[in-house]
Amino acid sequence: MAVDKKTSRSLAGIAGIVAVATLISKVFGLVREQAIAAAFGVGTVVNAYAYAYVIPGFLLILLGGINGPFHSALISVLAKRDKEQAAPLVETVTTLVSGILLLVSVGLVIWADVCIDLLAPGLSPEVRAIAIGQLQIMSPLALLAGLIGIGFGTLNAADQYWLPGISPLFSSLAVIIGLGVLFGVLGGQIDAPQYVQLGSMVLAGGTLIGAILQWIAQLFAQWKSGMGTLRLRFDWRIPGVMDVIRVMIPATLSSGMLHINVYTDLFFASFIENAAAAMRYANFIVLTPLGIISNMILVPLMPEFSRLASPENWPELKGRIRQGLLLTALSMLPLTAVFIALAFPIVRVIYERGAFQMSASQEVAPVLIAYGFGMFFYLARDVMVRVFYALGDGETPFRVSIFNIFLNGLLDFLFYKPFSTPGLVFATIGVNISSLVIFLWILNRRLRGLPLGEWTFALLQLTGISFIAGVVSWGISWIWQQTIGDDNLLLQLLELGLGMTVALGLFFLLAVRLKLPEVNLFLSRIGQKLGKRFRKSS
Known part of the structure; x- marks a missing residue:
């Protein structure tokens, strides 16, 4: 953007700001999930909330998330325009989006029962009734999702990364405070007759209030940056509006098709007892580091992909694609080793208190193992999607997503009975594997050849190292349980800490020997960040 070039930051600086802000938000999110687990365990309220949150959460992630289509579309257009053109453009897009999403919010209130029945036909009457009520409470999230997404893109285009990264903590704080008030009002009696009904309303209401606070915080920063106000504009001829729409619509449809897979999963999960709650708890553990690292990788790389979109820059673009894939592997594969090898102690340490007992840990741990296995493929697919957006192609990801809807439904049908929730x-x-393979094949043709053999060999080497690290870590955890035990939280923390240290340390010790430039880049950035923290503290 021609706006304030003097304030532009390096990729490493942006990644650092995004990482710290996202880390703070994720920590609060983790505390929120722990509070929910302690309050409700794996049971009626959380199962109902998992379904009630599907559509509002889908819109919040799709439209209101960093790296979502609204965020990507606004950055790609605003980056090419001067600041004085930004406010009218943003206000016009906001007016259009708000009008559409307001109708969606009203529709969710009216047809909440229809939505829940379509999503989860296998729910019990009690869970169904609670889910319908929660969905009606959270229906305004549809409108807020669009406003938050526009705020993310606008602030990032104005070179502001701290507030967008940290603002999601408002949602977590609202839920935590709400549950604390509920606990105090009922005197800690989680078996009180009204506990389930009140708890379900507090969970949904806290989520809504948090989103409102997140939007308000972004709105003030947006005004201060001169990037638009709440003024209604209906002039679609303003330069850049149609450019935003041309990127936004296919990107939204493409990402939306991907999230339809979540609907499909939950449709089948409704026929498995407690499956939705188990998937929610396990998924959040994985999404905590995944969200931080994905923002570190995708937010700085998106402008670079766009800058290198011209054919004369394709050799450098290929290098950036390789960098994105290998940085994804270096960040995701050691975590895969940890989540697979130490799933049970991880779940116990994070959730096992209050209403969340050992039996709940035994339900969630296998699901965490499955999620851990897919971390690299999830983020690598996202890297490839951003390359297509940078090339001005939103149709290819959309078409691939349509194909994958049918593939996901078929795989769900084949896997849900023999393998249950995992x-x-x-x-x-x-x-995700299918998407990654298709995207690489298309880019190989479009960019006149990619060194796929070289990239695959490097990724296989890192995968082998991850396997070794996971086996050794699991062995140490097993020996600890047999000799010392894990009967209390302190022993569980020590076991987990030792296992994670061994897995991560062994992975990077072996990865350095591969002499990949991305390994040195990854470790040097970590060293720089740690060095800065050390100098600041001393």
């Missing part, structure tokens, strides 16, 4: 996760992993 089978639904493996179906999604199959979809």
